[in-house]
Amino acid sequence: MVSLYGKTLSELKSIVDAEGLPSFTANQIADWMYHHHAESIDEMTNLSKKNREILAAKYIVGLTKPERVSESADGTKKYLFLVGSNRYIEAAYIPESDRATLCVSSQSGCKMGCLFCMTARQGFQGNLAAGEILNQLRSIPEFTRVTNIVYMGMGEPFDNLENVMKSLEILTSKWGMGWSARRITVSTIGLIPAIKQYIVQTSCHLAISLHTPFDEERRMLMPIQNVYPIADVIAELKKYRFSDHRRLSFEYIMFDGLNDTPRHVKELVRLLNGLTCRINLIRFHPIPNSPLHTSPDERIFQFRDLLTAKGIFTTIRASRGQDIQAACGLLSTKALQEKGRK
Amino acid sequence: MRTWNEISYEIQRVISNTPIAPGAYILKFKKNSTFIAGQALALGISEDIEPRYYSIASGENDDEISILYTEKPDGKFTRILSLLKPGDNLMVSKPFGKFTQLSPFPVFIAAGTGIAPFMSMLLSGKAKGAVVIHGASYPDYFYYSEILLNTLGENYIRCCSRCQPGSFYVGRVTDYIKQWSGLNINRPYYLCGSTEMVVETRDILISRGVPISSINSEIYF
Known part of the structure; x- marks a missing residue:
């Protein structure tokens, strides 16, 4: 059976055409799935019984409940989903006083191999379909409370651009979920061709994993620097206009003694000169046997103040869900993948 | 896409x-x-x-x-x-990428077709004193082995995960690195292969005392 959830309107039109159903049926199906949150074809009661039977012979809505939930002392929840028959992914729900953010995965595992990331250690198992990305939102109990979505979970979103773009189309279209693009942020390590396509085709916010302005250091932390150097990424970003409406932010994990000096501030200011952007400083959440350590809070505050004094709006991201391995860089389903292989 | x-x-x-x-x-x-x-x-x-x-x-x-x-x-x-x-x-x-900056006496660690960039460096005469450690599942997949044997001799190490004991180390590259007595923490290390292989090898090198600044990785993606 094929899942309908995660299909764009044009894909739904192709399906109904192929089944010999009236073309307006596609809009009806989209309306049921993305507005009325129908979980089965049977619920789509403005389709004739015969047409529902035709659809149900090959298709299902295809939502999948989480397999497990872990809850942090700070209220963060980490949801585990099974995708396909043997792959697992995680999503983190992060409630705050004035908003609730859902951090979704775009791949099972990741190919990018960043030194500081737990997901990298499980290798790459596969891309998520658009429906599998959106299911992380739709199938959690807090679905209606989520105000913001960030593509910052497992995987590199721009290494699965086609499905990420489909999921964004469904999230932001009137025929889809009707979300404002301003409530969605996609984070990338800087795959330049995909960045161009994303900027042109969406209005969602963009976040770039920067972590150091120096080539040698970034290469050590992120192998992607060998393919798309950060200087080239920044040069590309300078061709576009960003504002509060369409925000550009840089994520910067603070590593003790590695990337947290005034020399780094100076180079960051030089590198980002001319860009309307902000920097989000992140404490490093230790992963087993890592040679890296987080900078002390005092130095993180100094770093923020130095950048702010140079005119770069800089925030420090609160660490959430660390006790359940849901914080930034900690998502991993390696143990489950290995168990599945045995 | x-x-x-x-x-x-x-x-x-x-x-x-x-x-x-x-x-x-x-x-x-x-x-x-x-x-x-x-x-x-x-x-x-x-x-x-x-x-x-x-x-x-x-x-x-x-x-x-x-x-x-x-x-x-x-x-x-x-x-x-x-x-x-x-x-x-x-x-x-056009050619692109920056996996190109070589320090003297490099150690190249590759799996499968990950040997390609290192072959280019060797054939360009840019990798004097190199050690090559190559992993493959079967003997047929040690690409360029004739050239590598002729030019590197005992500095060419083949790790074969599905071979019978013989002229190869039987096991994965990562198994070899874990127990490699010739590991020198002062040499530069260059890794190329699947993410899993690169990440695991990198972690082993770090655990054996190689500074992270001496490890340069290329991944397939």
């Missing part, structure tokens, strides 16, 4: 496309622009099919570019690539 919209390319004619092991080939075409050993390029056969990135395996001074590739069981692109004949057209991007 990557597209050809943002990549400038030229059409090249295939010079040869030679099977060198079951499912493995070396594709050659004329070198039209200079490159630095360690760089990659994008190959394609149609604008409708996503470009694929491959490290260059030939030397900087060779007249032809060589690409080492394997046919993926579920890979539409590599299936078509393997059917290309001399004279057929191929879309070729």
